Amino acid sequence: MANNGSDKPAQENAPLIQSIVQGIERPSLLTRFSLTARILIVNILPLALLSGGLFYLDTYRTQLIDERFKLARIEAQITAEALAGATKDRQEALLVQIGQEQRMRMRMFDAEGLLWADSFALDEPAFEFHEITNDTWEQELARWLDRTVDAIVSAEAVPDFVEPEGQAADAWQELVQAREEGFSQIRLYRWRDGSPVITAAAPVGLNGATLLTVRNAVDITESVRAARTALITAVLLVLGASAALSLYLARTIVSPLQLLAGSTQRVRLGRERDVEVPRLPARKDEIGQLARSVSDMTLALRQRIDAVDSFAADVAHEIKNPLASLRSAIESLPKVTDKETREKLEHIATHDVRRIDRLVSEISDASRIDAEMSRATLERIDIADLMRAIIGSRENRSENQDHRIELVTRGFKANVMGVGARLERVIENLLDNAVSFAPPDAPIEVMVDNDGNCVTVTVCDTGPGIPEDSREKVFHRFHSIRPDGEDFGNHSGLGLAIARTIAQAHGGSLVAQAREDGEQGACLRLRLPPAE
Numbered sequence: 001m002a003n004n005g006s007d008k009p010a011q012e013n014a015p016l017i018q019s020i021v022q023g024i025e026r027p028s029l030l031t032r033f034s035l036t037a038r039i040l041i042v043n044i045l046p047l048a049l050l051s052g053g054l055f056y057l058d059t060y061r062t063q064l065i066d067e068r069f070k071l072a073r074i075e076a077q078i079t080a081e082a083l084a085g086a087t088k089d090r091q092e093a094l095l096v097q098i099g100q101e102q103r104m105r106m107r108m109f110d111a112e113g114l115l116w117a118d119s120f121a122l123d124e125p126a127f128e129f130h131e132i133t134n135d136t137w138e139q140e141l142a143r144w145l146d147r148t149v150d151a152i153v154s155a156e157a158v159p160d161f162v163e164p165e166g167q168a169a170d171a172w173q174e175l176v177q178a179r180e181e182g183f184s185q186i187r188l189y190r191w192r193d194g195s196p197v198i199t200a201a202a203p204v205g206l207n208g209a210t211l212l213t214v215r216n217a218v219d220i221t222e223s224v225r226a227a228r229t230a231l232i233t234a235v236l237l238v239l240g241a242s243a244a245l246s247l248y249l250a251r252t253i254v255s256p257l258q259l260l261a262g263s264t265q266r267v268r269l270g271r272e273r274d275v276e277v278p279r280l281p282a283r284k285d286e287i288g289q290l291a292r293s294v295s296d297m298t299l300a301l302r303q304r305i306d307a308v309d310s311f312a313a314d315v316a317h318e319i320k321n322p323l324a325s326l327r328s329a330i331e332s333l334p335k336v337t338d339k340e341t342r343e344k345l346e347h348i349a350t351h352d353v354r355r356i357d358r359l360v361s362e363i364s365d366a367s368r369i370d371a372e373m374s375r376a377t378l379e380r381i382d383i384a385d386l387m388r389a390i391i392g393s394r395e396n397r398s399e400n401q402d403h404r405i406e407l408v409t410r411g412f413k414a415n416v417m418g419v420g421a422r423l424e425r426v427i428e429n430l431l432d433n434a435v436s437f438a439p440p441d442a443p444i445e446v447m448v449d450n451d452g453n454c455v456t457v458t459v460c461d462t463g464p465g466i467p468e469d470s471r472e473k474v475f476h477r478f479h480s481i482r483p484d485g486e487d488f489g490n491h492s493g494l495g496l497a498i499a500r501t502i503a504q505a506h507g508g509s510l511v512a513q514a515r516e517d518g519e520q521g522a523c524l525r526l527r528l529p530p531a532e
Contacts, residue, residue, distance in 0.1 A: 043246040076200035084205035095119045111208030113169035161189035161197040174201040195221040326352035373505040383414040404443045411450040415531040429499040430459040437463030460523040471512040
C-alpha cells in the first residue's frame with residue numbers, strides 16, 4: 001500500500017525515528033547483559049548505592065564522640081572545682097559518688113604526681129573493660145565491619161588504651177600537659193573491642209594536684225552498630241524485595257519475548273507452515289501490542305508469500321500458452337512449403353511474441369506497483385481535469401472506437417493526493433474496459449463526484465454487464481472475459497487487477513456494480529479520499 005497525504009508528517013519524522021533507533025541500537029555496557037540482568041542491575045544499583053550510607057555512620061560516631069569530649073571536659077572542670085578546698089574524706093566521697101553515677105574511673109594525684117585516691121580502689125568499679133577472648137561471631141563481625149569502615153573512610157588512627165604500669169601522674173601525657181598549662185586536657189583511645197575510651201585531665205586548685213577521669217563509652221559503639229545493623233537489615237530486605245520484583249518483572253517481559261522469538265524463528269526456518277505466533281490477548285501493555293503486531297505481520301507475510309506463489313504459478317500458466325503456440329508455429333515453419341500457410345504461421349508467431357511481450361510488460365508493471373507507490377511523492381490532482389485530459393487524448397488517438405464519452409461532474413472540486421501517472425493508468429483501464437464491452441456507437445457515461453467525504457469516479461457502459469457472482473472475480477489477476485468477436489490474447493487479464501491495486505495504494509477502492517438506472521450494462525466505481 002502506498003501512503004496518502006498523512007505520509008508527509010511520517011517522512012518529516014523519519015530522521016527523528018532513525019536517530020532514536022540508532023540510539024537504541026548503539027552498543028553500551030548494559031547491552032552486553034541479558035534483559036533480566038539489566039533489570040536487576042537497574043533496580044538494585046540504587047539500593048546498593050544507598051547501602052553506602054553505612055560508611056557515613058562514621059560521621060555520626062564522630063559527632064557523638066565530639067559531644068562526649070565536651071561533656072568530659074565540663075565534668076572534669078566541675079569535679080576539679082568541687083574537689084578543690086574539700087577535705088580528704090569529702091574528696092574521696094565525691095570521687096566515688098561521681099564515678100558511680102557517671103560510670104567513670106576517677107583518680108586524683110597530689111602536687112608531686114603521686115596517686116593518693118582512686119574511685120575503683122575506694123569502691124566497686126563503675127565499669128569493666130570488655131575482654132574479646134570469648135566473643136561470639138556476631139561480635140567479631142561487628143569489629144571487622146568497624147575496621148573496614150574506618151579503612152574505607154580513611155578514619156584517623158586512634159591509639160590503643162593501655163593502663164600504665166606505674167601509678168605516677170607522669171605516666172599520663174594528658175596529666176602532664178594539664179599541670180603545665182593549667183587547663184583541662186582530653187584524649188581519645190580505643191579499647192580492644194573497638195569501643196572508644198575518653199580520658200580527661202584537669203588541675204585541682206592551685207597547689208599542683210590533678211584529676212584524671214576515664215570513661216569507656218561503649219554506648220557510642222553500641223549506638224553506631226545498632227544504627228548500622230538496622231540499615232543493613234533494611235537494605236537487605238529492600239534488596240531482596242527489589243530482586244524478587246525485578247525477577248518477576250523480567251519474567252513477565254522476557255518470557256513472552258522468548259515465546260515470540262521462538263515462534264518467529266520457526267516461521268523464518270519454514271519448518272512449520274502453520275506456526276501460530278501468540279497474540280497474548282490478555283496483555284494490554286506494550287508486550288501485548290508487540291505480540292499482536294508480530295502476529296499480524298506474520299499473517300501478512302504469509303499472505304504475501306501465498307500471493308507471490310500464486311502469482312508465479314499464474315504467470316507460468318499464462319506465458320506457457322503463447323510459448324507453446326509460438327513453439328508449435330516455429331517448429332512447423334521448416335516443414336511447410338505452402339506460402340499461404342507459412343504466412344499464417346508467421347502471423348501466429350508474431351502475434352504470440354506480441355502477446356508474450358504484453359504479458360511481461362503487464363506482469364512487470366503489476367509487480368512494481370507496491371514498491372513504487374511506497375516511495376512515491378504524492379501531489380494534489382484534480383480528478384475532473386485529469387479525466388478531461390485523458391478523454392481528449394484518447395479521442396486524438398482514436399482509442400474510443402467511435403464511442404462518445406459523456407463526462408458529468410458534480411459536488412466539490414475533485415482534488416485528491418496521489419501519483420498522477422498511476423491514477424491515469426486506472427482511468428485508462430476503466431475506459432478501455434467500457435469501450436471493449438459497449439455496443440457500437442453506444443455512449444460511455446463518466447461521473448466525477450465529490451461529496452466532501454469521498455471523490456468518486458464512475459464509468460458505466462451499456463454492454464452485457466457483469467454477473468453478480470463475477471463482480472469480484474474480474475479483479476483477480478489473469479481473469480479475463482472478453483466480448484464475442486475480439487481477437488484472443490489482446491488482453492492480459494491484469495488491467496482491472498492493476499487498477500484496484502493502485503486504488504488501494506491511494507487509500508481508496510475499486511468495485512464493479514450494476515447500473516443504478518436498472519438498464520443493461522456495468523459500472524466500475526473508483527473511490528478516493530479527498531485532499532485536505
